[in-house]
Amino acid sequence: MKGFVSSRLHPVVNLLLLVVIMFAAFCVAGFLIGVLGNVFYGVGIFALGNVTQNPAAHPNGWAISMMSQGLLLFVGFGGAALALVSLMGYRWADYFTPRRPVSWLWLLAAATVVLASIPFMSGLVEWNAKAHFPAFLQDLEAQARELETRAQVLTKFLTHFNTTARFLVGVLVIAVVPAISEELVFRGIIQRNLVQWFGSRHVGVWLAAAIFSAIHFQFFGFVPRFVLGLILGYLYEWSGNILVPMAAHFTQNAFQLALLYVQQREWTTSTFDPDSTESLPWPWMGASLLLTGYLLYFLHQRWQAERVAAPTEMHVLSSSGVAVARPQAALPAGHTLGGTGIVEAKPTEPRARN
Structure with missing residues (x-):
C-alpha cells in the first residue's frame, strides 16, 4: 500500500513527523474531551482545566479526570502512532508485529518478568526518591518535589475505588490504555527508529527507555521507570511483536491496581500504598534480581534460537x-x-x- 509520505525517510524525519502528528492528535483529543464533558457533565471546555487539576472539588471530577486521561493517551499517543504508520503506507500488523504470531510463552514470560522485578524495583524506588540535586539547584529540587507531591495527591484520589465499576474503569484507563498507547509510541515508533538511526539495538533500547521515563516528568521516579523501559524495550526487540511489551506494561499497572483494590475492599489486613517509596527486605530484592535476570536470560536465549530456526x-x-x-x-x-x-x-x- 502506497502511503502519503515515503516509507524510506530518515528515522529523524519519522520522529519529527511523530511529534507533529501527536500535537494534532492532542488537539483532537482536547476537542473530544470538551464536547463529551459538556454533553455528559455540563462542564464547559474552559472549565475543564480547573476540574482536572482539582477533581475532588467537583461532583463529577473523578469521571471527568478519568475520561480526560484516557482520551489524551488513547488519541494523543496511540492514535498518533497508528496515523504515522498509515501515512507511511504500512499495515499496522506488518509494522508493529513483524514476527507474528508469537508463542503464548512470550506473553506469559513478559508478565512474569515484570512481577518478578517488583521487589527489586522497590529498592530503586527508595534510592531514587531519596536522591538530591546539587546545592546550587536546591530551589529546582523543591519545585520538583512539590509537583510530585501534587501528583501523588491526584493519584490517591483517582485510585480510590469505592465501587467495582470504578475499579474496572481504573483498569481500563490506568492499565489497558497506557499499555497500548505508550508501547505503540515508545517501543513501536521511537525505539524502532532509534535502532535504525544508530544501527544498534542497545542504543535504541536505552535511548527510548530514557525518553519514556523523562516524559513522565517525575525526576524522583526516573530510575525505576527507566529500568522498566529497558525491560519493555528488550522484550520488544527479542520478541518482534508489540503485544509482548504491551502484556508486560499492562501487568505492571494492573497488578498494583488489583493490590490496592483488595486492600480498599478490606479483603486483606495488609496495607499497600502505591505512592510508598519504602523498599522491601533485601532478601526479597536479591531473589527478585536473580529471578528477573534468569528470566531475561531465558528469553534472550529463546530469541537467539528462534533467529537461527527455519x-x-x-x-x-x-x-x-x-x-x-x-x-x-x-x-x-x-x-x-x-x-x-x-x-x-x-x-x-x-x-x-x-
Whole structure:
C-alpha cells in the first residue's frame, strides 16, 4: 500500500513527523474531551482545566479526570502512532508485529518478568526518591518535589475505588490504555527508529527507555521507570511483536491496581500504598534480581534460537512496502529470496577448471 509520505525517510524525519502528528492528535483529543464533558457533565471546555487539576472539588471530577486521561493517551499517543504508520503506507500488523504470531510463552514470560522485578524495583524506588540535586539547584529540587507531591495527591484520589465499576474503569484507563498507547509510541515508533538511526539495538533500547521515563516528568521516579523501559524495550526487540511489551506494561499497572483494590475492599489486613517509596527486605530484592535476570536470560536465549530456526513466515521489504512471504519446507529448487520475495534464480555458467 502506497502511503502519503515515503516509507524510506530518515528515522529523524519519522520522529519529527511523530511529534507533529501527536500535537494534532492532542488537539483532537482536547476537542473530544470538551464536547463529551459538556454533553455528559455540563462542564464547559474552559472549565475543564480547573476540574482536572482539582477533581475532588467537583461532583463529577473523578469521571471527568478519568475520561480526560484516557482520551489524551488513547488519541494523543496511540492514535498518533497508528496515523504515522498509515501515512507511511504500512499495515499496522506488518509494522508493529513483524514476527507474528508469537508463542503464548512470550506473553506469559513478559508478565512474569515484570512481577518478578517488583521487589527489586522497590529498592530503586527508595534510592531514587531519596536522591538530591546539587546545592546550587536546591530551589529546582523543591519545585520538583512539590509537583510530585501534587501528583501523588491526584493519584490517591483517582485510585480510590469505592465501587467495582470504578475499579474496572481504573483498569481500563490506568492499565489497558497506557499499555497500548505508550508501547505503540515508545517501543513501536521511537525505539524502532532509534535502532535504525544508530544501527544498534542497545542504543535504541536505552535511548527510548530514557525518553519514556523523562516524559513522565517525575525526576524522583526516573530510575525505576527507566529500568522498566529497558525491560519493555528488550522484550520488544527479542520478541518482534508489540503485544509482548504491551502484556508486560499492562501487568505492571494492573497488578498494583488489583493490590490496592483488595486492600480498599478490606479483603486483606495488609496495607499497600502505591505512592510508598519504602523498599522491601533485601532478601526479597536479591531473589527478585536473580529471578528477573534468569528470566531475561531465558528469553534472550529463546530469541537467539528462534533467529537461527527455519522461519514459518517471512517479511521482506520490497518497493511496495512490507511483503509477507510464506515459504514451504524449503525454497523451491532454482529459487532464491529476492527484494520482492521468492524469485527464480538465473542459472550461471559452470567455471572451467584449470
